[in-house]
Amino acid sequence: MSTRNDPATREALLQGTLDLLVLRVLALGPHHGHGIALAIEARSGDTLIVDHGSLYPALQRLEQRGLIKGAWGKSDNNRRARFYSLTVKGHQQLTIETGRWSRLVDSIARVLAPGPTPESA
């Protein structure tokens, strides 16, 4: 029995993070849309759900911004699928976005950390 449909242990993606995750997954190598969704879910330890319906518009958006490019190819089980890979611009964007995300997480973590609020200078 799959755990996929158990809402209690699963989190929906935070708004705006899908693009970053797609870029990260594609940094590992070309993937088709389905593969990207599975990879994100797998890498999150099956805790994140990717809404398949919003994945494709996101891919479309990224492709239009020139961060990824798509081309038709054959999947492992010999099915026709559209494969996406990261462009140079996409790699740069991934670095920027990753840095931004880390800073955000750090800041949130500091806010959440126990202890008194430090005096402002």
Place this chain on the structure above:
Amino acid sequence: MFGRRSQRDFEDEIRSHIELETERLKAQGMSEADAARMARRHFGNVEAARERFYEGRRLVSLDDTLRDMRHALRALLRARGFLATSVGTLALAIGAVAGMFGVVNKVMLEPLPYANPEQLTYLLGTAPGSDMPERFDLGNEFYVHFKENSKLIDGIFVFQAGTSTFRAGERVERIGMAWPTNDMYATLGVRPQLGRLPVAEDRDDAIVISDQLWSTWFGRNSSVVGKWYFANDSLKQVIGVMPPEFAFPSDQTMMWISGEVRAADVTPGNLGIPVVARVKDGVTTERLSTELKQLASQLPARFGGRAAYAKIIEQYRPILLPMRDGMIGPAVRTSLLVLLGAVALVLLIACANVANLFMVRAETRRRDITVRRAIGASTGQLVRYTLAESFVVALIAGVLAVVLSAVTLPVFLRAAPEGIPRLSEVSLDLPTVGATFLLVIIVALLCGAAPAWRASSADLSRLRESGRGSIGGRHWGRDVLVVLQTALALVLLIGSALLVQSSRRLSKVNPGYDVRNIYTFQFAPQQPNLRDGPSLGQMHLTMMDRLRALPGVSAVGVVNNIPLDEGTGGFRVYTDAMSTEGTGHLVDLNFTGGDYFKAMGITLLQGRAFTNHEAITPNTNVVISRSAAEKLWPGYNALGQRIRPSFGGQDTLVFTVVGIVNDVKQDDWRGAGEAIIYFPLTGPSPDAWGMGSPAYVVKSPRAAVLKEEVRQLVRAIAPEAPVYREYTMEFLAQRSMLQLSFTTLTLGVLSVLALLLGAVGLYGVLSYVVAQRTREIGVRMALGATANVVRRQVVSQGTMVVLIGAAIGVGAAYMTTRFLANLLYDVKPVDPIAFGVTSAMMIVIGMLASYVPARRASSVDPMMALRSD
């Protein structure tokens, strides 16, 4: 590039995804059907994804546009008042422009239906310093000499045109005819649709008929070619039928009589015959003028002629007038251009109004648009959405406009004065409809531009504002539109005021004769016994007696050229004191008999009129007009003086002045009274001249209803004679002013329309401003402002806008009214009265338009206003 993907490609990708997911689920042990269902569910809404793909594309697809239009139409149908006002305004304006463009296109723009029409030119002359008119037609000697010697022309012909009798079987009528030389056809490059063209051997016995005559008289029966009919003066053979588009020199020309001009028959100095030539390719006007002037200088040596003629030739300068300009008089050109300009202004005003309406609409929907923007509509979508509305409005208006102009164009054409070439060919044609729709597109862009721009700049912070702003900001865009409307409307108003004033002054002119209770007609007898002056004179005396016997008729006379109809010819006369080596005096020529002066109410100043006896016996008496007397014998009594007229190639006959009559305005009430010499019906000898068909003048209070009685009388005396030119003098007077009154009426209607639209625009803006400021006004009134103060404030705001508009309008009119100069009479293009009265009218109407919203403002209930948010 992968920039754009098709919808199909995207769907393929989704399908591929679902298949992959299905397989994954199957691998986990699900049944095929369950796996497929689950895969779909995981994907979510396939439709929604597809639509999001759709929206994301950058290029606007046709589908989007159609959908926007549908939305727009639905939204517009909910705002019926707005839809009706904007569509109505635009349809009226576009319809007027389309109709006017159709006329101008046909008359002034479309190429004439001849081969290479741009090479065709009228050859005229001017002779500065002589007493010749500023611009005059040449004569046969020019034609002959140019034809033989010019190296720069590729064909030349002369023609004369008029009306004459045509008889086929029982039917006899006076119709339009032209007497061109046979080389007209080759020069214009036209062929008959049936039969052949005339050759020299035809002499003047062959006729080519128009398509219209062929239809109306002969039922398009081709057997007409080869038949003989009575035309003008003798039996002539129909040899050909011209195609329908051939109408030269005018739409009224029904047949062309064959003929040649040979050098041997030319009388030099008989000027006034139109000459048309085809200029060779690449020849400039200057080169041709130089050649023609040089050739013309050889004329006296070749053809002889008197000293006066040689003198005119010496001063002669060629004028080349492009064919079309020659066919359209300057007054017609001016009216058409003025009217086209006027309808264009009305269209502009209408656009401004509609743009204004759209702005107000955009304002009331600001929240709607801001919300759309907040939930993610792109600027492009908002602009498209707003433009779609104006486009739908313009499109409906365009269709209505075509219908409208299809209905009104015939009315307009019927009202238009005669003599505008090709006007009969005007109909709602493809270029007109095309131009209308082009206009629609432009109008849609114009009207949509402003609100679309506002929509795109919609500021999200406005979302916080409530539907009605508490303090109405100034709306410069709308004020500018109203200023523009006011200015344009005022230009039109001033223009029509000038024309109205001209019409009034012109109709009050004393032409030197009565207009009321006079009936005139002509008939053309063709009887073997009517062969000379005395026999024709006797016939006319008999006819006049019979007319006088009709009940209510008080006086009857005849005259060769009745004022305001066919125009008079000029000739030169010499007094005893003048040498025939000189140029003599150019005066007009007329022939009269019976009680012409009495019937027309022309005052006899001195001496006597002709007696009935003089109408039937050879005599050498003349009656002259006051101007002629002053011209020929300045400072002396003209009575009893002698003149030697130069016509018919002689200048030795001596005539004696037996009477002097008051001046009459013979051709046009604009002109001065003309110097006219009246000759008796019978001249110095029985065969000097024969007045076959002069105009009869019948004075009677029953002038308007005499037609049938007169026709019966003519049938009794000359059954073979067509009766024609049957008018009342009142009709002729109206007709002579038709060009002006037609333009005045049309421009008047247009300017009233402009005024109304301008007032509506102002009213709309102020109403809106008042509505916006309800709360502010409420506060002021709560704080003690009286209704008067509030009213004055709104009115003064409106007045300000109108005053600026009026100032600009006066300035624009000052610069443009001189284009009307051709039509004006006794009024300067910058007439202060016309400018003042119309400006005042504009301002008063502007204030009235402001007053209604002002009243509404002053009746604001402070409590209601404060509570309304």
